[in-house]
Amino acid sequence: MSNRRHRSGTGRYRDQFLHSPAWHARRARWFRTEHRHHGTLTCAGCRRPATESELELHHLSYRGVTQVGGVWRAFEAHRDLTAMHPWCHGTIHRIIDRDHGLSHHRTRRDATTAAIRTLQSKLARGTEEVAG
Incomplete structure (x- = not known):
């Protein structure tokens, strides 16, 4: 399985799930739990504090994302979102x-962890071409 982001307009995940009531409710639950346990929200990439409205959630795993009878379900584990x-x-x-190794030969969680380390390292060095 590939971790590559599919840009096609036919992606049910991006075109349907991310606009579904199930995802919006799951997103709200995730942020409530974060607030309760940690107080301040922080970006996993740059480590800067942020508000809920300034952040997106990245899936480390899609387990729990299902569609049953045409209705989306969002039962991702808390640790599967960042x-x-x-x-x-x-x-x-x-x-x-x-990165072919990250996009094809690693789990999504491992690929994301490696990419976050790369981003943080480049940000620490002040590198402008972070994704290059």
Whole structure:
């Protein structure tokens, strides 16, 4: 299985699931749990504090995302989601997409962890071409 981000307009996940009531409810639950356990929200990519409205959630695993009878279900484990600023989230996907080992030969969780380390290392060095 590939970890590459599919840009086609026919992607049910991006075109349907991310707009579903199930996803919006799951996203709200994830942020409530984070607030309760950690107080401050932080981007997993750049490690900067942020508000819920400034962050997106990245899936480390799609287990729990199902469609039953045409209705989306969002029962991802809390640890299968991580918050990121949109720029960091997009950069993580670009890092994964451009690295054959990450995009084809690693689990999604391992690929994301490696991409986050790459992003954080480049940000620490002040590198502008983070996804290059």
